[in-house]
Amino acid sequence: MTLNRRTLIGAVGAGPLLSFAARSALAETPRDVIVMARQIDDIVSLDPQEAFEFSANELVGNAYDRLILPDLKDPTDIKGDLAESWITSADGLTTTFKMAQGRKFASGNPVTAEDAAFTLQRAVILNKSPAFIINQFGFTKDNVSERIRATDERTLVLTVAEKGSPSFLLYCLSALVGCIVDKKTVMAKAAGDDMGNAWLKAGNSAGSGPFQLRQWRASENVTMEPNPNHPSPPKLRRLIILHRPDTSAQLLGLQRGDIDIARTLAPDQLATLGEDPAYSLLTAPKSYVNFLALNQNHPVLSKPQVRQAFKWAIDYQGIAASITPKTYEPHQAFLPKGFPGALTDLPFKKDTAKAKALLAEAGLPNGFEVTLDHYTNAPFADVAQAIQANLAEAGIKATLIAGEQRQVITKTRARQHQVAMGIWGSDYMDPHSNAETFNINTDNSEAQKNRTLAWRSTWKDDEFTTRAIEALKEPDAARRVALYERLQRDHQERSPFVIISQQVEVAAMKKATTGLDLALLGDRTRYAGLTKA
Amino acid sequence: MRRYRALAATLASVPITLFGLILITFLIGRVVPIDPVLAIVGDRAPQDVVARTRLELGLDRPLPEQFIRYVGQLAQGDFGRSVMTSNRVSTDIARFFPATLELATAALLVAVLLGVPLGVYAAVRQGSWVDTVIRVVCLSGYSVPIFVLALLALLVFYATLQWAPGPGRQSVMFDGMVEQRTGLLLVDAALAGEWEAFRDAVKQITLPALVLGLSNMAYIARMTRAFMLESLQGEFVVTAKAKGLSAATVIWRHAFSNILVRLLTVIVLTYAGLLEGAVLTETIFSWPGLGQYLTGSLLNADMNAVLGATLVVGLTYVVLNLLSDLMYRVLDPRVR
Numbered sequence: 007m008t009l010n011r012r013t014l015i016g017a018v019g020a021g022p023l024l025s026f027a028a029r030s031a032l033a034e035t036p037r038d039v040i041v042m043a044r045q046i047d048d049i050v051s052l053d054p055q056e057a058f059e060f061s062a063n064e065l066v067g068n069a070y071d072r073l074i075l076p077d078l079k080d081p082t083d084i085k086g087d088l089a090e091s092w093i094t095s096a097d098g099l100t101t102t103f104k105m106a107q108g109r110k111f112a113s114g115n116p117v118t119a120e121d122a123a124f125t126l127q128r129a130v131i132l133n134k135s136p137a138f139i140i141n142q143f144g145f146t147k148d149n150v151s152e153r154i155r156a157t158d159e160r161t162l163v164l165t166v167a168e169k170g171s172p173s174f175l176l177y178c179l180s181a182l183v184g185c186i187v188d189k190k191t192v193m194a195k196a197a198g199d200d201m202g203n204a205w206l207k208a209g210n211s212a213g214s215g216p217f218q219l220r221q222w223r224a225s226e227n228v229t230m231e232p233n234p235n236h237p238s239p240p241k242l243r244r245l246i247i248l249h250r251p252d253t254s255a256q257l258l259g260l261q262r263g264d265i266d267i268a269r270t271l272a273p274d275q276l277a278t279l280g281e282d283p284a285y286s287l288l289t290a291p292k293s294y295v296n297f298l299a300l301n302q303n304h305p306v307l308s309k310p311q312v313r314q315a316f317k318w319a320i321d322y323q324g325i326a327a328s329i330t331p332k333t334y335e336p337h338q339a340f341l342p343k344g345f346p347g348a349l350t351d352l353p354f355k356k357d358t359a360k361a362k363a364l365l366a367e368a369g370l371p372n373g374f375e376v377t378l379d380h381y382t383n384a385p386f387a388d389v390a391q392a393i394q395a396n397l398a399e400a401g402i403k404a405t406l407i408a409g410e411q412r413q414v415i416t417k418t419r420a421r422q423h424q425v426a427m428g429i430w431g432s433d434y435m436d437p438h439s440n441a442e443t444f445n446i447n448t449d450n451s452e453a454q455k456n457r458t459l460a461w462r463s464t465w466k467d468d469e470f471t472t473r474a475i476e477a478l479k480e481p482d483a484a485r486r487v488a489l490y491e492r493l494q495r496d497h498q499e500r501s502p503f504v505i506i507s508q509q510v511e512v513a514a515m516k517k518a519t520t521g522l523d524l525a526l527l528g529d530r531t532r533y534a535g536l537t538k539a
Numbered sequence: 540m541r542r543y544r545a546l547a548a549t550l551a552s553v554p555i556t557l558f559g560l561i562l563i564t565f566l567i568g569r570v571v572p573i574d575p576v577l578a579i580v581g582d583r584a585p586q587d588v589v590a591r592t593r594l595e596l597g598l599d600r601p602l603p604e605q606f607i608r609y610v611g612q613l614a615q616g617d618f619g620r621s622v623m624t625s626n627r628v629s630t631d632i633a634r635f636f637p638a639t640l641e642l643a644t645a646a647l648l649v650a651v652l653l654g655v656p657l658g659v660y661a662a663v664r665q666g667s668w669v670d671t672v673i674r675v676v677c678l679s680g681y682s683v684p685i686f687v688l689a690l691l692a693l694l695v696f697y698a699t700l701q702w703a704p705g706p707g708r709q710s711v712m713f714d715g716m717v718e719q720r721t722g723l724l725l726v727d728a729a730l731a732g733e734w735e736a737f738r739d740a741v742k743q744i745t746l747p748a749l750v751l752g753l754s755n756m757a758y759i760a761r762m763t764r765a766f767m768l769e770s771l772q773g774e775f776v777v778t779a780k781a782k783g784l785s786a787a788t789v790i791w792r793h794a795f796s797n798i799l800v801r802l803l804t805v806i807v808l809t810y811a812g813l814l815e816g817a818v819l820t821e822t823i824f825s826w827p828g829l830g831q832y833l834t835g836s837l838l839n840a841d842m843n844a845v846l847g848a849t850l851v852v853g854l855t856y857v858v859l860n861l862l863s864d865l866m867y868r869v870l871d872p873r874v875r
Binding site for chain 1: 571583690693698731831835
């Protein structure tokens with residue numbers, strides 16, 4: 007036998023080609039199952055008293071309810087959820103919640119004040135990352151059983167350490183850490199003194215939200231199913247969230263019908279789908295703001311004129327239009343649009359001549375050199391390059407230092423950067439969440455425990471710290487909003503932060519799929535209304 | 540006796556290599572400019588939580604002490620817990636490594652079944668247009684980045700022709716249907732008699748295996764061709780032809796047998812490379828393998844996971860190298 011082309015092709019080609027030639031029999035996803043694609047490898051825990059990452063917040067938020075929730079359209083309007091009413095004592099220290107009747111956990115157990123007290127005590131005792139949201143009211147492991155207690159099945163009493171704005175406590179209780187867990191179910195799964203943390207963390211749920219978690223396979227998928235005991239259970243049989251880190255794979259899956267909702271497509275892919283009537287794009291601003299932090303331990307960056315020069319050198323509109331269309335929009339205040347008191351006007355625009363004049367006024371007519379740390383992932387690397395070009399026009403020679411996100415954060419937490427680009431999302435719906443990090447720095451030394459963005463930028467301005475704390479404590483809601491507005495205006499003028507833009511989330515869906523409700527805070531995004539025609 | 544001494548020396552090098560690997564990976568993990576505590580507590584955690592976690596992890600201790608503690612844990616079979624998945628690293632590896640093993644084996648089959656005959660054929664027809672075509676194909680396969688190949692394959696076979704299913708190891712409809720025994724989905728589905736799930740798994744693995752296989756096929760074909768060209772020049776081939784043996788006998792029994800040892804080394808090392816986890820292929824095809832796990836862990840400074848996965852990769856290399864060494868001794872009479 008001789009080796010010729012025919013035998014060669016026969017031997018090596020037939021097998022794989024034949025197996026390929028058979029058409030895949032994959033149909034579109036069933037009508038009562040919705041498949042959503044996004045990147046979910048940031049999930050570390052699905053325990054509501056521990057979860058603090060973007061994907062986990064959203065999933066947990068759909069499996070649990072909270073005592074109260076601010077209206078997303080009008081955040082000053084706080085509505086009851088598991089609590090039907092609440093009242094704050096005259097001294098402002100004690101808040102009493104009356105639990106709503108008839109609410110049940112997925113297990114069938116009724117939701118009681120005892121569950122609510124257990125949940126908040128659990129947050130304090132476990133003391134995981136988001137615990138500070140609750141702990142800032144003076145709760146500690148030692149006093150929590152006295153200060154957070156259920157006096158009967160429907161009454162929860164909270165006693166805070168010092169008087170503050172009543173709305174601040176309510177906003178903090180509406181954070182994910184305030185999601186009420188089913189005490190009986192959780193404690194039945196407790197191992198040692200972990201209060202069921204390992205069990206919840208691993209992808210189980212014990213909530214009363216519209217969905218319950220069925221499975222979490224890290225970096226693979228999450229499966230959720232309706233909670234039959236919810237007052238209005240979802241119409242779906244199952245919701246599957248697939249880990250699809252590659253945006254092209256998401257797009258192809260959507261076009262092919264294997265995926266119903268693609269959550270993290272690139273701007274050019276969104277532009278393509280936007281012109282196709284078979285798809286709809288759902289858009290909502292997120293609480294994330296993109297900013298530059300100028301480290302004030304740098305002798306040049308600490309000059310007020312230089313801080314201003316940065317703000318006038320950048321082409322905000324150009325960056326949004328050419329690099330981040332649909333996904334980031336220009337925004338220049340530390341409170342994201344949608345928060346009570348957020349400023350939405352744009353006082354800064356690219357004015358190179360003004361930036362140069364400010365530098366000259368600072369004694370730097372020939373500019374200066376500086377390093378700029380930024381994340382490598384999209385769109386930050388491109389935005390950094392655009393900013394580098396803008397700064398160069400004004401005479402500031404910025405050398406870019408690209409790094410993975412945690413690498414840049416490690417550096418800024420150690421205050422080793424000169425200029426760093428970052429992104430910050432609010433932890434809860436209250437303006438203090440961002441006001442604190444962008445303003446408060448009570449101790450500029452290494453002993454500081456609360457390492458806010460202000461501390462990380464070595465910026466200690468006692469006036470801003472005091473005003474942020476005053477705004478926090480202002481009991482009158484309207485006056486409080488006014489204080490935050492003035493604080494933002496002065497922050498824009500004097501702070502070492504250049505707020506560049508606010509993130510906009512865009513979900514691409516097949517036309518037949520409806521009912522996704524995107525929200526400013528990830529943990530308020532709702533899946534309950536999802537249906538497929 | 541000398542043979543056994545050489546074998547013993549080879550075996551003795553295994554623990555030394557592994558120890559070196561653990562030491563280097565450990566040191567790299569500790570000097571990378573990412574705070575491992577951040578991965579656990581996040582960016583927002585107050586400094587006291589950060590400090591407490593640092594103490595819990597023993598990161599306040601001197602490096603040598605940290606290393607001794609880690610090696611002590613390893614000696615008890617404890618790789619620690621992954622921050623990213625909350626699981627024991629050994630549990631994660633038992634889940635992610637079989638996915639890579641399955642994909643790597645399928646890709647290797649494609650690479651060998653296509654690459655070896657093409658390499659032999661190109662060598663036999665050296666200088667002909669067929670040889671030129673094979674060389675160009677191999678050069679392209681070798682030089683086109685694998686992510687381009689993977690995306691093109693998805694675009695053509697998944698999105699346009701609709702011959703292949705989309706990314707993932709399993710269609711969502713079959714997820715959780717097959718009980719995990721070996722972790723190899725094809726094997727588990729067959730053992731459980733879940734033939735629908737088995738067919739689904741075959742469909743899912745076909746495209747990534749072909750992409751990965753074709754890329755590696757280029758290397759194997761090039762090496763086969765080079766070895767065969769050298770072998771076909773040998774005097775023993777001239778003698779075989781002079782004896783009047785058929786072309787097939789001359790090529791396969793004489794020339795090809797002579798390159799088998801070197802070719803096996805190439806194949807084994809290719810397999811080791813594939814088992815390391817093809818990060819880009821795994822990412823694009825959403826294949827939950829060791830490459831994705833290792834990369835994700837590294838970017839999240841999840842050092843237990845990084846060390847555990849690196850150790851498995853290193854162990855795989857060492858074992859396959861050893862295997863290749865042993866085969867060398869068995870197949871090559873000059874070494875015996």
